[in-house]
Amino acid sequence: MAESLLFAFAESLLGKLASRAVEEASLALGVHGELQQMKATMALIKGVLLDAEQKMAQSSALSEWLRQIKHVLSDAEDIVDDFECEALRKHVVNTNGSCSRKVRRFFSSSNPLVYRLRMAHQIKDIKQRLEKVAADRNLFGLQIIDRDTRAVHVREMTYSHVNPSNVIGREHDKQKIIKLLLQDGHHGSLSVIPIVGMGGLGKTTLAKLVFNETSIEECFPLKMWVCVSNDFELRNVLVKILNSAPNPTKENFNNYETEQLQNHLRNTLRGQKFLLVLDDVWNEERARWDELKEIIDVDVEGCKILVTTRSHSIADMMRTKSSNSYLLGCLSGEDSFSLFVKSAFEDGDEKKHPQLLEIGKEIVKKCGGLPLAVRTLGSSLFSRVDKKEWEFIRDNEIWNLRQNDKGILPALKLSYDQLPSYIKPCFAFFSLFPEDTKFLCSTVSKVWGALGFLPTPKENESTIDIASQILNELLSRSFLSDYIDVGGDCSFKLHDLVHDLALYIAKGEFEMINPLNPKSSEYVQHLAFMECNLLGQALPPTGLRYMYFPKEANNEAFLNLLVARCKYLRVLVLGFSDYESLPRCIGKLKHLRYLSLSGSEKLKELPDSVCKLQNLQTLNLRGCIKLQQLPKGIGNLISLRHLAITTSQPDFPEKEIASLTSLETLHFQKCDKVESLFKGMQLPNLKSLGLDECDSLKSVSFHAVRNLEVLMISKCSKLELSMGLNSQIPDSRLKFLLLIDLPQLVTLPPWLQGSLNTSHSFCIIDCVNLQELPEWLSTMVCLKLLSIENSPKLCSLPENIHHLTNLEYLRIAGCPELCKRLQAEDGQEWHKISHIKKVIVGGELEKF
Template sequence: MIHQPTILLTENFQLHSSLPKLMAESLLFSFAESLIGKLATAAVQEASLALGVHSELKQMKATMALIKGVLLDAEKKNPQSSALNEWLTQIKRVFSDAEDIVDDFECEALRKHVVNTYGSCSRKVRRFFSSSNPVVYGLRMAHHIQDINTRLTKLSTQLSMFGLQIIDHDTRVVHVREMTHSHVNPSHVTGREHDKNEIVNLLMQDGDRQSLSVISIAGMGGLGKTTLAKLVFNDRNIDECFQLKMWVCVSNDFELKNVLIKILNSAPNPTRENFNNFETEQLQNLLRNRLEGKKFLLVLDDVWSEDPARWHELKEIIDVDVEGSKVLLTTRSHAVAAIMHTKSSNLYLLGCLSEEDSLSLFVKFAFDDGEEKKHPELLEIGKEIVGKCGGLPLAVKTVGSSLFSMFDKKEWESIRDNEIWNLKQNEEGILPALKLSYDQLPSYLKPCFASFSLCPQNTIIICSQISTMWEALGFLPPPKESESMVDVANHLVYELWSRSFLSDYFDLGADSTFTLHDLMYDLVVHIAKGEFERINLRNQKFPENAQHLVFMENNLHGQAFPHTGLKSVYLSQGMNNEAFLIKLVSRCKYLRILGLYSSEIESLPYSIGKLKHLRHLNLQFSKKLRRLPDSVCKLQNLQTLDLLGCVELQKLPKGMRNLISLRNLYITTKQVDFSEKDIAVLTTLENLNISYCDNLESLFNGIQLSTLKKLALVGCESLKSVPFHAIRNVNVLAISNCDQLELSMGVGSQIPDSRLKYVVLKDLPQLVTLPRWIQGSANSLQSLLILGCINLKELPDWLPTLIYLKSLGICECPNLVSLPDNMHQLTNLERLEMTACPELWKRFKPGVGQDWYKISHIKRVYNAQEEEDEEDEE
């Protein structure tokens, strides 16, 4: 049965032709601006004077400024000229080489600082940081600078060939919307009510007793298939019809074991089992037991695999002969829908939005409420722009967002008349509307967006994790007073979300999470091509100018080696080729990031200490790693050292005090304690995560960590004490699976002032009520999350004094049956979650609970069975 036959591809979106190939060059202006700023820093100025190259660097800066002035115009022209493309490629190369020289000066300044601080009392330190002869070093640097100036001068003389205009400042600014509750959980769904009702009716129809019923929502990317499926999944009629609902994002991974794990994880899991280590036979038995006798709805979102054998394998397992059970899937492929066809199956072809609905959606994103009435001329131009979007919600929303709070008629006309609309959607699925919106981004946001191409598709991205990469690559502006680098990154993430480049954005106060829509991921891979690349068995060629590589496969034997100018390298999980690693370290001396996540190596080469430009070293979950060479402590530029999950690591290397730039430290070791030489001397440390240190009994005795902003203590089974005074400046605190820890932290009746904004207490059986020190953050705490604390019996009467609290989450706390009476005093509380707390939910369930009136002022109250209100177009 086929519903709503619709022509899904309009004239603008035929799958051929191609957008201009040179995408990475659009990142050049931001790079040039950052580099010119570095040339003006005190460290570079001092080094240039000391080495006698001050006038040469001054000339370099002037020529760069001249070239930078035309880069925005070159970017605007979307160059297709091979000569201009080649010129921009040469600019990129010389700027990259210049950045390495500038960073070298900064490295030298940091080295001298360490030697001057510790070397006077230690010959070992002087030898440890010995450098080449200063005269030789100066001559070498002077030679490099002369070479760069020669190349820059040659390139600057070619400017007149291309007729480029000088534009000194990027006038594209992001007009950020006011943060409101509706924007935290947006529900901008237009024109899909009829579709939702049709599919709900299909799901509620009696199924065939002999076969599992499948309803397929099919349509091209950007139509809103996932949004529609969410609307259906969250419909009250569906809640009443099905005993069990499960949601799984399948995407490209239809490997049976992985799909079974995803389904089990989406079903209620009262014992909180971890299914990752189970075999397929165990998984299928567990799933069939969960489904037995239950009428269920399983949503398989974003299915790509057209292999019928994979679907039949899964169908055999989930078809447990329960009448009325249904599978709802979304897919871009009609072939997928045909493969999953059964006797009682339905194919629902999702059509484009009508012109009226498209305009209504556009207005929501281009104007504040009612503002369009003040600008009738812009609205007329908007109608023409909407007509070019072909009825695709994602295209309409993104272009509308790019015009938000822009009232210059010429700006709107330039969008309407842009030549990119004449290009047809290329074979990679890049929509002209999305590329056009990307072109409108301010230059400082473009490299941040491009870097998402290094992230796996269909994953939740955490801002605090991406911020360490942005910082290492120099994408972040300096923080303002009292700001952390994560705060800076959060601002940029929010700006990207406000322009509809990100989906499922959620503000956690001190952090945020988000995802990328499939078409946005396609776009980001396309625009980053040549700069950020993922290398696998199908794509083994190293692009000549790529600076950031992710190796997707572990088979590195016999691979051609990448060029030496790489800035970041991420090696695949399970990497055990030490010869490749040694060669990489010796050749790529300008690396800023080295990722060895879940590697099989037992030790790092001593030569790692020569990567003096390295900012980020990730060894997370390298479970065979036993030692780190002391030479790691020669990396004075290192900002992030991630040793989380390195369960065989015996101890931290000697000389940690020399890591004078370290901001983020994640530790798993077998140490019994951390001496003052290990952590207390790290005067720049902002983020400390101590996890699975099973031998650790006490922490921070006599130590004051004044710079620390974020602390996580996870799975430290022997940890008994942490003095609160050591962490009173912390903004974010997470404590999980530390069964022996005294949670009072030495705080008695007197409540200390603290600056906590975000607190997580997870899997702490000793927690019966909240510790008093939380009350000390009454003027700062915004998010409180309590998970798996099975003996928690009450929340204290002082909880309503936390007047700035915005989000309160209580999950899997079965003995908690009530909330304090004065919850109405929490006037800023916008989000209250009560999951797996049956008695608590019963009493406070919206509209029907006996105590609902106590919390009825809270904008969003929900449990895990309710779908999140965040609705982003698929």
């Protein structure tokens, strides 16, 4: 199914072929004519790809033809990228080599003449292969469709997990579940109530509606939510439950032994009437469930566990004698149609299109009352008023196809087919991760960019801007769930059926290696290993672009083989590994754009050859607590945009970092010996700065990074925040500010006034000595989100905060006196905030 990703790939490659670097290289090698012919042939092939993608399910020969094209285009892209690598290498040598013979030797190409002959031979070979597959296109009667007309949607995004107004037809079910939870138990203190139903019915959505209901809040002082999925290993479930409960001491439970976790959880639950939601349970082993139940049953009357599962046998196993399973049914035809209309039209617009409504009724019937199917298909038709497009959905042959064992809904596949072509590889990427993985936009955008999936940014756009647009599009089409936007970043998950769809369409090109799928396909390009014992069981494919190592990986032989064999690797993820160093030949991976070693606590050194990677865009060394120093020559990484550092070296190499003119994000974590930053240097293009647990850090010259849009400071107790007198930074572009656990913070630093016209999100957490918010905060006209947690000395809001007419979201928690004054209607300061759309006062901070 990965052949459905070809059009976007071909379009991207044609753009690269037109680049200046490729043009100059082809002239220098004497293959300019061949390259132009290759480009023309590729354009012919691209013209029929959209039609081929639609017809390939009907013909195995057509699918094979598309696979051949994929192989040729992949090899062509490797050559094009090689030209760009050579151009970058020459730039470094010309810039730095004139001053240092050592630099020239460090970056020297092995043999320029051999390189020219090899590249010329490869171009001619690809040209011939392209011409062959192009000639075969006439065998399939394909039409030329040269432009992808599938457009993106524009919809306003929201902050909440579940907006009750978007849930249709479940009010009766909600009230029934609430009644079951509130009624007294008859046998024992712990009652278990399963919600059972097939995938896509909305079991999790219903559980969230109940979980957030006011009557439930009042009845259960302690509420916990755990997404279980396929992982019912006792220790992992205990950690999840503890992480969902209040944790005033901020303990890290990940390092606890099982016995410690049991004791801590029982102490947390003791004497508390609690509600625990176990979402998406798949475990059928009674012994595991009995083991967990024994731990959490603390003999308090009225405690309840709400379970969501697809399996009736699991529900019967888990429910208590005094409770029955709640069988969730499909939506009625009327409710299904109401949900479809809400998804497909702006409010009231449906009245303008009576013909589309009639077609919509027929589409809804085919969805069988499944809310996920109805919502996803409706969303895919949002803002489309061409009758033919609606008829295409209604009459598509996929409705007649037999669903496979995974339960891929035809509606979801149809919705996927309606995606613009450049979004499809981005969606396929999610197949490399287990179900219920929580993703961050900031991480996803870097990997998408490194793999070449993102369109070229327009002027004043960044890769994260493009990625955010794609994620908003996937969200608007109901492909994403649990989407939380906190201003500086966003997190999200995929519904498990949507994850099944990703696995289905990505098979053959994106693959997860696990005990159920221990071997990869021959031409796979993106591999993720889930378990260490599977490493090294087979040779990694030479055409690999993406490689993800499992946690605690330490197979040095496999890593050496990978680096030596997979020379076209773009992304290498070695997070939380047990490697102490990397192979010195890693500098030969000249196509590498993303290297993550985050959380590799045993890593002691990086070879200097890392600095040969001129294509590298992201280097993540966060949490590498034993790393002695950054590699020498880091200033040569001229393409680096994102750098995260943990190091024990006392002197930050400011001169080298200052030469990284492409740097957009910079994050310091546990750099315990660094005392000052950015003295005598400028990073004018830096947009995001993070300072986390840098215990010795005293001063930061924020004037050096005056174009920051995101600033995050956490647990830097010695850092001087005020910067003294006359410290305002004029014309600051700061949009998002996050301050965590800063005991020195009494009021907001005055230099923030420079961002009066740009700031839209402020989050302040665990700043226990914060006493006031300055009056000038009321002049931040663009502020949309303000969240303050656990600042007990803060007793009042600025007098003129009502002037913040754009403020949409206000959250105050852990500020006892202020919370009293902000109570709705009768609070002394309620009038200051009554205009704000969403106000949350008290309770726990939302967990991300």
